[in-house]
Amino acid sequence: MTAAQPWSDDVVLDVTALSVAFPADEGVVRAVSDLSYRARLGRTLAIVGESGSGKSVASMAVLGLHDPSRTRITGSIRLDGHELVGAPEWVLQSVRSTHAAMVFQDPLSALHPLHRVGAQIAEAYRAHHEVSRATAQRRAVEMLDRVGIPNPDRRAKQFPHEFSGGMRQRAMIALGLVNNPRLLIADEPTTALDVTVQAQILDLVRDLQQEFGSAVILITHDLAVVAETADDLLVMYAGRAVEQGDAKAVLARPSHPYTAGLLQSLLSPSEELTELRTIPGAPPSLLAIPPGCSFHPRCPFADRVGAPCQTVLPGWRPAPGLVNRHLRCHLTDPVVAIQETGGLR
Known part of the structure; x- marks a missing residue:
């Protein structure tokens, strides 16, 4: 698409000419092709497109979540100056959660069903900090409180199935932010939630972004959400970017x-639904x-x-x-x- 641009202090993520392919028996699935974009501190980049457009595949590549033995990745992914394409696993582990974190679409699947919620958040904190279990547990309770979960000390001792859908998503956000990453990737964070809870989650992400000054990438198919929350917009189709610009300007024209x-x-x-x-x-x-x-x-x-x-x-x-x-x-x-x-x- 475009050549790499000079680095800027507010740029957290610089993706250049990224391609992701999956060899299969039927052929090669070209999930992402020649994709370039940037995420900046204090701004929300929305990535939109129909299912199968490559939105989630591209974002998972940022965190190195694809199986390298079954994936071909080319191009460049620079996160806080670290080149991640071709980086060894220990480098990817060091940047996950500390530099970037991901909130997944289905928190019930992302959270381990057999471990208490607080313990999972505490484990993510201890993975990057030399602290005691008690200190990490206090940090977990603090984060649950910060994302608006009532009675956080009691809730930290519960299992994911004991949380409502909205509370599980809040717990996932707490897990993502426990190490204060500069980039938060939210993959369809409100898909399975009712409208009221959707608004609460989006408000929470916006408030936390202002508090931490982080960059946010919001993967969604909901243009109403984009209009309300995004600063920048990237539209993808069949694995490629087809339009990019200021979110409000793109939606208006x-x-x-x-x-x-x-x-x-x-x-x-104001319209009556006569024909979809x-x-x-x-x-x-x-x-x-x-x-x-x-x-x-x-x-x-x-x-x-x-x-x-x-x-x-x-x-x-x-x-x-x-x-x-x-x-x-x-x-x-x-x-x-x-x-x-x-x-x-």
Whole structure:
């Protein structure tokens, strides 16, 4: 996509030309291709896209959570200046939790069912600090209290199944932040929660970010959440970035047909649901990504460009007429095309 940029003090994570592939009996699953982005202190970067777009795979690569014997990773991942691609396991272990942590989509699966919640948080703290069990347990209780869990001393002695869904997610956030990492990756942290609890969790993440000054990467498919919480937005499709820019600016004026399609599928509170608006077709298999622009089989503007859409991969370039916006599209001026048609209708 783009060459590595000069390092800046507020940059926590610098991902450059990252590709992640999984060899399989049927072929090679190209989950992420040539992906570049940065996460900065005090800002929230939202990564959005349909299921299978590569959002979670890319973020798991940051923490070295893929099995190296079954994964091919190329490019560069620099976390606080540490190059992680090709780094030995001891280096990855040293940066997990201290430099970056991840809050997973399903806390019931991420937390060990046979260990008490407080003990799990204390263990993560002791892994990076030479302290006694009692000191680590006090730290665990402190973190449970900080994320808003009532009676934290009693709750620390309970098992994950004794927590509600919202409380388990709060416990996962406490586990992620126990070592004060500069980067927190939240992978669909509100998917299984009701609307009220979703809002509470998002408010909690925002408050903790302000307190710790950390960078946050929010992986989500919910554009309403993006509008409320994100500073920057990265849109992915079939393993590639297709649009990137200021979150509010992108949502107000999308410059890629895929982003416009995602926004079109949202129902305004003032609208009556007469027909569900969707992007036609389905995302491609990552075993057989279409040549050219991977979105062209579903794009209503492909006929305007013709053969290049089907044969030539569009380059990563500045969006015409927009500040600090990049996209991957063959249209000369995609913003005008989208506005002329009112989106993908």
